[in-house]
Amino acid sequence: MANETPLLRAKGVSKSFFGVAALDDVDFTLRSGEVHALLGENGAGKSTLIKVITGAYRRDAGEVLLEGKPIFPRDVLDAQALGIGTVYQEVNLLPNLSVAENLYLGRQPKRFGMIDMRAMNRLSRELLKRYGLDIDVAAPLSSFSVAIQQIIAIARAVDISGKVLILDEPTASLDTHEVEMLFSVVRQLRAEGLGIIFISHFLDQVFSIADTITVLRNGRLIASRAVEGLERIDLVSMMLGRRLEEAEDTGNGVAADTGGETVIKVRHLGKRGVLAPFDLDVKRGEVVGIAGLLGSGRTETAQLLFGIERADGGTVEVEGQATNLASPQKAVHAGFGFCPEDRKTDGIIGDLSVRENIALALQARRGWAKPLSRREQDDLASQYIEALDIRTAGAEMPVKFLSGGNQQKVLLARWLATNPRFLILDEPTRGIDVGAHAEIIRLIRRLCADGMSLLVISSELEELVGYSARVLVLRDRRHVAELVGEEVSTTGILKAIAASGTTGAAA
Amino acid sequence: MRSLILLAGTAVAAGLVLSSVSANAMTVGFSQIGSESGWRAAETSVTKQEAEKRGIDLKFADAQQKQENQIKAIRSFIAQGVDAILLAPVVATGWDSVLEEAKEADIPVVLLDRQIDAPEDLYLTAVTSDQTYEGKVAGDWLVKDVGDKECNVVELQGTTGSSPAINRKKGFEQAIAGHDNIKIVRSQTGDFTRTKGKEVMESFIKAEDGGKNICALYAHNDDMAVGAIQAIKEAGLKPGTDIKVVSIDAVPDIFQAMANGEANATVELTPNMAGPAFDALDAYLKDKKEPAKWIQTESKLYTPADEPMKVYEEKKGLGY
Amino acid sequence: MKRFLSALRRLLPQLAALGIILLLNAMISPGFFHVEMQNGRLYGSLIDVINRGAPVALLAIGMTLVIATKGIDLSVGAVMAITGAVAASLITQGYPLVATLGGTLAVGLFCGLWNGALVALLDIQPIIATLILMVAGRGIAQLITEGIILTFNDKPDLIFVGSGAFLGLPMPFIIWFVMAILMVTIVRRTALGLLIEAIGVNRRASTLSGVGSRSLLFAVYATSGLCAAIAGIIAAADIKGADANNAGLWLELDAILAVVIGGNSLLGGRFSIAGSLIGAMIMQSVNTGILLSGFPPEFNLIIKAVIILIILVVQSPTSQSLWTFLRRDRHPTAKQERAVR
Incomplete structure (x- = not known):
């Protein structure tokens, strides 16, 4: 060998x-x-x-x-x-094109300089038979x-x-x-x-x-x-870059305040073919983490909660009020915010200025007839540029010229300006330099200390462990585990992800 | 009430007469292009009138601007065994095979208002106007009207490059050739439309010293003339008096202008192409008399002396 | 005041182009700038420009908003034909002016909503969605006029809209100017301008920020339909008749060109209605100049194409950056701004 x-x-x-x-x-x-x-x-x-x-x-x-x-x-x-x-x-x-044409495109059998359809179809049938397919190759x-x-x-x-x-x-x-x-x-x-x-x-x-x-x-x-x-778990830790032996401590996550009222109450929310129905409760001032491999349904969870994907079943209550999350617009009105994973296509409005990007969600929620005055926009922009330390040559700079980390901060500013009840962050630290990375994590802690409820999706398990009170683990488009308290550790998460389908305890 | 009954009686009687006539009268199929303009609509209704007058059973087919529909219609006429076919061709080419089918079935075909690119033996004759002659009639009127006086003419051409624009310009120039007192000082396209006619006339007036320099307007169609008349009025001049207006087509609206003294002459592009066609067919089918390959329709000149309001009402009824 | 000056500076290339075209016209036709009072109305070639340019200016207002959303509206010329026919048909049936205008505007609005539905609800590409009405529109207009030019020589109140004058100025100019001020005020004094630009740059991201992209798309196409209806009324009133075959023919292309010459990008986003209107006036100045020049009509389209080409080349990003490059030493701040990324 x-x-x-x-x-x-x-x-x-x-x-x-x-x-x-x-x-x-x-x-x-x-x-x-x-x-x-x-x-x-x-x-x-x-x-x-x-x-x-x-x-x-x-x-x-x-x-x-x-x-x-x-x-x-x-x-x-x-x-x-x-x-x-x-x-x-x-x-x-x-x-x-037909199956046969697709199979022989660019190399069709020729006869007298013309494509020999009959030969092509015959060859196609023979070829596909080897794969156990007996279909109409002319279709x-x-x-x-x-x-x-x-x-x-x-x-x-x-x-x-x-x-x-x-x-x-x-x-x-x-x-x-x-x-x-x-x-x-x-x-x-x-x-x-x-x-x-x-x-x-x-x-x-x-x-x-x-x-x-x-x-x-x-x-x-x-x-x-x-x-x-x-071992499955070895594979997962190789992919995520965490080892079991790194007995990483838990616990510096913001503990769920037992007295905190439940802000978001989700029951059986799901969509066939996208995500199995799940339950979720988020208290005031609580950070809930979501972990899972790519394609496990993490982003889909966020999309269902924010009305991007329309759920085909389940209920959502916001502060005790039944809420319809049929569209992002409705979610924004319910006080939700969502920083998407793909900043470029789903987040920033590249050609518009930092100021306009920050004002956008608040303006959308107020409606077109109640414009933010230019002064209010300027104030908002300068306030958040300072508070989040956004590095830009000015509030009028088109946001596409900013670095990834600063774009992410602009997106956070956009949602913070709406003073949301519930903020969903999908991979908030991906593709961001180290300095901005630490700032965003500090910001997440600060927001939750101020009483905001957050749902954070991240592949960075140490990060998640660092700020989450609870961590939901997803696998194969299903919520499979909820880790609380002592269980919130990189080891715990890795184990939950790696547990094979049959033994995974459904949350 | 009595008159109504009387009227109904006459109608029934007329119907009886008509049906008895059509029993042994000829059947003619008519493949019309469509109804894209008022003139086309008028041609259709005049054709129907002419057929009725002669007791001809007319089978009408509207092709909606598509040659394939015309070919289909001709084939169905052949299948029905009509005595003759009238064709107003939508395009000039692509008729050979279907016309051969008609020839084999021994059905004469007469072309209306447009020529085609096909061997002459495939059709009996073509009835059309002579566009160059129309221009010449307009020019002749102007020559006679101004006499020896100096006259600067502005010309509103049709769509650049179209055959009526080329021929009507040529005919007019032929008529004024040799009359050095008449000069075309400006010539610009008005695309055969009222809007452009008006806009271009506005610029003519500005460019020619507020219109004082212009003696007459020659427009390749009445629609442009109607637009230009408005421009002349809005410039504070009197159309028909300060600036003479001569145009071609004889659509109803120009007669209204003529009645108001705002237009001076128009040359008719007659919608009656079917009359001469039926006459030629009659002579051919009854007496085996071969007509000439081209029958030119009359290009009649109308002036305010021709009771314009009466003509207006008549024309209005034709569906212009 | 400061913002007004900066807006003026942004429009400088367009204003310069307009100025040059007007000067060229004056060279060809010495009386070009001459304006006088005649029969209680201003009279002159300049007045012709702002009067004749009315349909394209009106279409360009709506088209600017549509293009800002990364869309396009090819149907506006056909909508002009439809609404002109509706106006002529209503007034000749004896409806009073107000009812005629109201009914016609409603039809234009409906045409716009139809386009909006195809684009916003069915997600059909705008160029295809509006092509449908562009193709079908003239047929609809002909059904209304029954294939003839529907004239209304005896309806002075409607004719006044197209060829009357108020305070010495032609009505079509007053209408497009008022409409322009109205629309600029609406989009800039509310948040509509920002939201339209946002969905034009990135519709998905805007929707995810809670912007009601669908209703905005509906609104811009409806506005475009409304502008086309006003243009259609003016065009019909101008010639005292509705010409279903020719009213607004190819004007959708002139309107798109006006928007582009006005410095707006077909890729959507930032827009300037004022720029588009200057663009429309540039186009009309070229037209009027050609008519005054006395060149044979065979040259009309070539001259027009060459002038537009020159304007677009001068405005193109490549020549703009060349321009910046040539002036780099005098403007160090611009360079610094670009260096920050």
Whole structure:
């Protein structure tokens, strides 16, 4: 085994964007006949690594060897020709063309210079039969389910490339039965000797299909191991960068004030296919943390609470009053605020000034007919620029020119200006420099000391432990545990995340 | 009340007469372009009137500006075995095959108001106006009207590059050629619309010393003239007197202006294309007399001497 | 006062372009700036510019707001045809002026709400959503006029709207000017301007901040429909008739151009109604200049295109930054401002 030349090997690969390292000296080895899972949280470097291998990005350093020979794919087509095919979560085929046309697009069998439809359909039927699919290949691709489309995409990729198959989150929109169907295809291809790179957030799936796992974090290689004998909890701690032995102390979270009244009372709120129904109580001056892996339903919890996703069941009471959270507008009127994870697309209004960004939510809640005067806006802006130490050349600076941390502070200022009862923060410290990071954590503590109720979603477990009175743990789009008091520790959270589906105690 | 009964009686009698006539009269299919303008609507109603007058059974098909609808209509006329077909073609090309079908079925086709690009043996004749001649009639009127006096003319052209704009300009210039006292001092497009006619006339007036320099306006259609008349009035001048107005088409509104003394002459683009067409068909079907390949309609000149209000009322009834 | 001056400075390129075009016109036609009183109304080429530019100016007011939301309204020309037809039809049926105007404005508002529904509720791309009414509109107008130019020579009160004068100024100018002041006041004295700019820059983020994006989109398309209705009434009243085939033909494109020449971005966000109006006046000055010049009509469109091209090139971000680059030594503060990021 050791002498055998690996199918694909990346050695010391580095890639940085504008001076920020996205991949730092990463090694990766894929053997024939293996399913190799590539794991890591957002920004870990998974997709950068894939793009370097498939030629979508040019690497800054290191080398990529295919069957022992160095390769330099110029682009994805080049990589395909070399033998590396990729299938994405969003099927990258043409929905209005037929199955056969999709399979042979750009390489249609020709006869007398014309496309030979009959031959193409026959070849397509034969090809798909190998994957256990017996379907009408002349029908448009869009008439089939996503799972079938995935298999068709795989069939095309394998037929063209035939050595390495990269599956980028192929199961994200499939149901259990469809996942099984896809996996049987993957197992068959493994038996045929292909090397398969599998990217997924679903640990259960990783354990059921993968032979080897490689974990990346912050652009670095953390570990590469055989799945056999690997403990689930070890994997989770590798991904999140926390170890069980780091018996991190609990407790400096703001203890739930037993006397504090319940501000938010949620019962059975949920949406089919998005998040299983959950209950939640938040008291005045309490910080509730939410932990879970990416795709576990953390952001969805926030979206349901803020009316971005409309719940299909359940009730919400705000200070004892039944409240309808059908839209963000209604949530804002109920005194909610929400700092989204993706600041650029969901948060800042890039071309508008810092002042206008800060005034926006308050203005929206007052309604268009009651404008904040220019002086009130100026006061608001200068007050928060000072209070939150927002680094900007002035209140009139377009917010898109600010750094990530300062943009985050502007968003916080936007909501603080509305004096909310309940503030939801989704990854408030992601992508922010160290200084701003500490300031935002201090701010969270201060706000809750002032009596505000907060719900904070974060992948930074130490942070969560630091300020949360309670931590809700999510897994597979379900609230699975609620940690209180002594249980609030990184260890406790890791254990709750790693507990396999059957043993997890529902909250 | 009695008169009503009497009227009803006459109608019944007339109906009897009509039906008895149509029993052995000819059947003609008419494929019309659509009803995009008042003139087109008038052509349709005049055609129906002319058919009724002659006891012809007219089958009417509105193509709504689409050639494919016209081809469909012609095929259905052939299938119904009509005696003849009138076609007002929406475009100039693409008629060959359907006209051959008509020829094989021995059904003569007469083109109305527009020519096509097809071999001449595929249709019996075309009835159209002569646009150059229309311009010439307008020019001749002006030449006669001003006599030897100096006259600066401003011209409102039709849509730049369109065939009526080119031909009506040419005809007018032919008429005034050799009369050095008449000069076109400004010529600009008014896109055949009232709005542009008015706007362009405003600028003509400003550019020509407040209009004092302008003796006459020649507009390629009446609509532009109607707009220009308003511009002349708003500039404090008297259209028809301070500035003479001559135009083409003879739509109802210009007769109203004429009755008010605000317009001096218009050349009719007659909506009666069907009359000459029916006459030619009659002669051809009864006496096997081949007509000429082009039948030019009359381009009649109207002036305030022609009882403009009466013409206005008549024309109004045609659906202009 | 300070803010007024800064607004003026922002509009400087547009004002300069307008000034240059007007000067060129004066060179071509020496009496261009001459304005006199005649029959109790001001008379001259300058007056023609502000009078003839009325339809595009009105359309540009509504179009500015629509474009600020990252949308576009292609239907305004067709809505002019529809509303002109409605106005002519109502007045010839003997309805009094107030009822005619009210009914026509209601129809324009309805057209705008239709567009708004397609864009805001069904999330159809604005260019497609408004194309529907653009295509269908003239047909609807022809159904109303029954294919003829519906004239109303004997209705002086409606005609006054299009060609009357008040205090010596032509009514169309007074109408668009009042409308402009009204709209600027509404969007700038309330929070509408800020909220419209916010949804234009980032609709999702604005919605997540509690901005009622849907009702705002409804409102801007309705406003655009209303502006088109006023323009339609003026165009019909001007020629004392509703011309379903030609009223407002291609004016949607002129309005979009006016907005762009006025310094507004088709990508939405920051907007200036005043800029768009200057843009509309630039367009009309070019038109009037061409008519006065006496060039053969074959050159009209080429001259217009070249002038607009020059204006847009001068305004383009590339030449703007070139301009800044050339002046860098004299303005060190501007450089510092950009250095802070």
